[in-house]
Amino acid sequence: MDTLTRIRAFIDVVDAEGFSAAGRRVGRSKALLSKYVRELEDELGALLLNRTTRQFSLTEAGHLYYRTASDILKEIDNLADLVRAGNADLKGRLRISVPRTFVDAEIGQSLIDFTLAHPDMSLEIISDDRFVDLVEEGFDVAIRITKLEDSTLIARKLDDFDIRFCATPAYLARYGPFAHPSDLARVPCILDTNGRSYSNWRFVDGEGQGFSVPVSGPIEVNSPLAALRAAEAGLGVTGLPDFIARAKIEAGILVPLFDAFTPRDRGIYAIYPHRRYLPAKVRTFVDFLHGWFRKRAER
Incomplete structure (x- = not known):
């Protein structure tokens, strides 16, 4: 059994907050997931989970390992997406944060047009005017209408905004x-x-x-x-x-x-976390919006 499979089992258990729930989510037995996590702990020589008959909790080492391993698996999955993108149609789900102003205005049509152009992809659109934390809240990309501030995130300007x-x-x-x-x-x-x-x-x-x-x-x-x-x-x-x-x-x-x-320092931006391997679905989405706004400006 390879280490990557054991890591995925550990992350599945933590995300689902239990072995039984994780088993139902990923289609594996509770016993098998428990075996994988135990083998991972043996390989590391460290306890990752405190187990009782009713619940479990992460150890200090478990917290550290979960955060780092999650990032590594995302990079691996994103790299796989990039390779697949050249050989197959894009599939999957994008979770995006969008201001209500954007969704309710005519430019919200860009999201509908993207879905029409990519029928094998789906959008989970969370309409919220606050600045969400993309990493902590699990968003793939956000649309922001703002004066761009310094950030550890990556921003691509879609259009001017006044x-x-x-x-x-x-x-x-x-x-x-x-x-x-x-x-x-x-x-x-x-x-x-x-x-x-x-x-x-x-x-x-x-x-x-x-x-x-x-x-x-x-x-x-x-x-x-x-x-x-x-x-x-x-x-x-x-x-x-x-x-x-x-x-x-x-x-x-x-x-x-x-x-x-009127100040000319605002814009409409697509924002996404800094990743070495940007998921192909995020790149495709941002490229589509950029092209959509360029065509709109030419009309």
Whole structure:
């Protein structure tokens, strides 16, 4: 029996939190898994699991071995995926974290188009506006709409992204004119609380120096689509992702403000953990999205 099989058995038992549950999950008997783990411990000369009749727990050595062995097995599986990718159609499941803003907007169509183009693959889409921990929470890839910060993760830019500040013509007739972003401090605004500084809107001056304007208003909501509807109702100025505001601006329903003061440091990114051997399914997914956004920009 090879060491790799014993390692997989140990990881299966830990992931399933028990020998019986692991046996049901992987289709092997509890006795066989117990045998593999015991042989692994004998080979290492260290106890990995504390066993009782009802439960087990990891020893200190077991914790260390589990973390390192899991990473090694992922690299082995990813390398195998890369080799298979040149000889067979891609299959499998991708677990991705996506902001609700992305899923609900028209650019969410990119995820549907990917699934149509790769019928043997499936997507588990977790829609969440928080920044998940990809490694700890088991995500293959995440989509983030943000100003990119330093990270140990790998990022590929899919598209540019701007915030458009806008309001209805009737609102501007009532509260305007606006000569400078600082004027927003004195009028009702609609705040999208998804932003890290949602009540201090960021701008840049003619020399590229950043400044912020404190804003407040009748509605604070963690949804740009709800903020859009509030702006259409004339409740205030709001800052919207360009891919949500564009159609309303082009239709004349909303009027853009201060485009010359808008920072250009944001983007839409695909983020994935740093791995020596990137899984072929992740590479294919990211390449597809990159191409999808390029075609969209050319239209």
